Amino acid sequence: MNMKKIIIDPITRLEGHGKIVIFLDEAGEVQRAYFQVPELRGFEKFAEGRQAEDMPQITSRICGVCPWAHHMAATKALDDLYKVEPPPAAKKIREMAYNVFMLEDHALHFFYLGGPDFLVGPKAPKAERNILGVLGKVGLEAGKRVILMRKELRGLEALIGGRTINPVMGLPGGVSKALTEANRKECQAVAERAVDFALFALKTFEEVVLKNREYLELITSEAYTHRTYYMGLVDENDRVNFYDGRLRVVDPKGRELLKFRAQDYLDHISEHVEPWSYVKYPYLKAVGWKGFLDGEESGIFSVAPLARLNASAGMGTPKAQEAYERMYDTLGGRPVHHTLANHWARVIEMVYAAERVLELARDPELTDPHVRVLPEATPTVGIGVVEAPRGVLIHHYETDERGLIKRANLIVATQNNSARMVLSIDKAAKSLIKQGKVDDGLLNMIEMAFRAYDPCHACASHAIPGQMPIVVEVLDHKGELVRRLARGF
Amino acid sequence: MKVLVLGLGNDLFRDDGVGLQAARALKAELELEKGASTDLKLEVEVLESPLSGPAILDLLMGYDQAFIIDAIKTGEGSPGEIYELELDPAELGLGRLEPSASLHYAGLPEALVLAWSLGLDLPKRLKIYAVEAGELSLGEGLTEKVAEALPKLLAEVRGEVERLSSVAATAEQA
Known part of the structure; x- marks a missing residue:
């Protein structure tokens, strides 16, 4: 096959990172486009021979972006490894701390990263599309509030987790410290x-965005729409839960296809491998791999805020539920297939996280001193799941009888979203590359889609923690460089 | 005067841990000297952190002067090379913010401009020490060249802290 090739390599100077490849045919039209999400290569070897109990500490240091997600997924994998059920107070402490983290992380994304797109506006000049542009819209006082609220939330993380970052609270069978009444x-x-803060964020979003017809049209435009399956963790009433529950999958019409325990993930999720790449694309076994296509026939699924809301029957707290209903009423019912609605879903999740922390903080059982059940079983396999801010995160460990790791597998959220991100790149490429000519808007369109997914490469590429510059390289069908678009260098 | 020495990085990624190791070593040195006659005329705090971007603001608030130590990969220098950069708030004005280099997190310059714009209580002076990394792959321990640069790095930071201390002492006498 004779094809031109366009490469968008986010971190060209470092090893093992993500890359976007766009193949053109001889006529210069887009044939197909791929986004490769880097995996945590080398981690298995790194973990080998280490004590499983060290994993909550080690994995939380993989990444300065979401240490809590790894800490909690690892801790839950240890519960499973030692077949031990934490006491109710321990579960509540974990869930509360975890929701504090989700709120704090979402707030960062909402104001600093997504904000420039939707608060300042997608068509605003580039120089204004940054955090200062956001401040111009929401005001300095609001900006200060975001910083100070995050600082308070981090203080809570330190109080509950032992340390602000890289928490040390999670142990197999419970937590290391009970909470006092104080x-x-x-x-x-x-x-x-x-x-109050989360409701303020929601109000800001709804006021700025919903009164802006143009932005609403952009959200719902076909360019940012993919009809895929959705996966998210739900409680016993099928409502969103970040800390625990079952993984529920709905089809592009919103009908439940699957509901399973994380321990059974291998029965339901498979990985497609492209011959030209080491990267694997997860898909649903029940539907099958049909290529990079959307629709009911294709096993591609999506995770992260919008997917979580789509895969659930609602939110577990009142204000978040109201906001959830408002979003689906506005966008034409569940599921919503518009990638940019992730920003909306994220702010609804902020409200949920805050309300859930308050619910748990009011629970008298939270201060029960019984926070640990000692593990006694001989370890073999342990699998744990949480909803990381960016979607389903699974830790899977296999150990010998002494609890030394033989094999570790981490399925990170961004990887779960990789196939759908390919669809976004593909659509952007097809609309902005004609006859071998690359429109400068390509980078912007890809960036907008990416910011909505909020892909995180920190897990694989901590060297520039969590950062993701973009480089677009356009190569002709002989593999020679035709054009280079770059941002971040 | 409150001074912060902040080591950034991740010690699971080889040379990315250089900032953390430097902070650890400096903290140990300062602890040892506590109560000795060479007491610094400053309140010095040494912290380690894997954070990036705006999250660093949480750590920087409340100090007059901060030193940040981190790894860098310029791709041009040789491993172990030390770069110094002083940031002056006056030069990082509101209108000077470039579009973010990152899709994921705003970087330190954005974070600082943000903080200064909001009038948050941030250091008036900020100095960054960046050490050229050799390897930034999953693994523990610094590579040889970077490990060899540690004593020099520590001496540099120490020297700056002591210089500030003598300035503070002079001011006190005056």
């Missing part, structure tokens, strides 16, 4: 402010 009161006080 701790609980402090959590409650911060949570009350956090609920």
Whole structure:
């Protein structure tokens, strides 16, 4: 086959990172486009021979972006490895701390990263599409509020987790520290402010965005729409839960296809391998791999905020539920297939996280001193799941009878979204590359889609923690460089 | 005067841990000297962190002067080379913000401009020490050249802290 090739390599100077490849045919039209998400290569070997109990500490240091997600997935994998059920207070402490983290991380994304697109506006001059442009829209006081609220939330993380970053609370069968009544009161006080803060974020979004017809049209435009399956963690009532539950998958019409325990993930998720790449694209076994296509016939699924809401029957807290209904009423019912609606879903999740922290902080059982059940079983296999801010995160360990790791597998959220991200690149490429000519808008369109997914390469490429510059290289069908578009260098 | 020495990085990624190791070593040195006659005329705090971007603001608030130590990969220097950069808030004005290099997180310059714009209590002076990394792959321990650069790095940072201390002492006498 004679094809031109366009490469978008986010971090060209470092090893093992993501890359975008766009193949053109001889006529210069897009044949297909791929986005390769880097895997955590080398981690298995790194983990080999180490004690499983060290994994919550080690994996939380993989990444400065979401240490709590790895810490919690690892801790839950240890519960499973030692077949031990944490006491109710321990579960509540974990879930509360985890929701504090989700809120804090979402807030960062909402204002600093997504904000320039939707608060300042997708068509605003580049020089204004940054955090200062956001401040111009929401005001300095609001900007200060975001910083100070995050600082308070980080304070809570330190209080509950032992340290602000790289928490040390998670142990197989529970947590390392019970909470006192004074701790609980402090959590409650911060949570009350956090609920106000999250509602303020929601109001900001709804006011700026919903009154802007142009932006609403952009959200719902075909360019950012893919009809895929969706996966998310749900509680016993099929409502969104970040910490625990079952993985539920709905089809592009919103009908439940699957609901399973994380331990059975290998029965339901498979990985497609492209011959030209080491990267694997997860898909649903029940539907099968049909190529990079959307629709009911294709096993491609999506994770992260919008997918979580799509895969659920609702939110577990009142204000978040109201916001959830408002979003689906506005966008024409569940599921919503518009990638840019991820920003909306994210702010709804902020409200949920804040309300959930408050609920748990008010729970008298939270201060029960019984927070640990000692593990006694002989370890073999342990699998744990949480919803990381960017979607389903699974840790899978196999050990010998002493609990030394023989094999470790981490399926990170960004990887779960990789096939759908390919669809986004493909659509952007097809609309902006004609007869071998690359429109400068390509980079912007890809960036907008990416910011909505919020892909995180920190897991694989910590060297520039969590950063993702973009380089677009256009190569002709002989593999020679025709054009280079870059941002971040 | 409150001074912060902040080591950034990740010690699971070889040379990315250089900032953390430097901070650890400096902290140990300062602890040892506590109460000795060479007492610094400053309040010095040494922290380690894997954070990036705006999240660093949480750590920087409340100090007059900060030194940040981190790894860098310029691709041009040789491993172990030390670069110094002083940031002056006056030069990082509102209108000077470039579009973010990152899709994922705003970097330190964005974070600083943000903080200064909001009037947050941030250091008036900020100095960055960046060490050219050899390897930034999954693994523990620094590569040889970077490890060899540690004493020099520590001496540099120490020297700056002591210089500030003598300035503070002079000011006190005056």
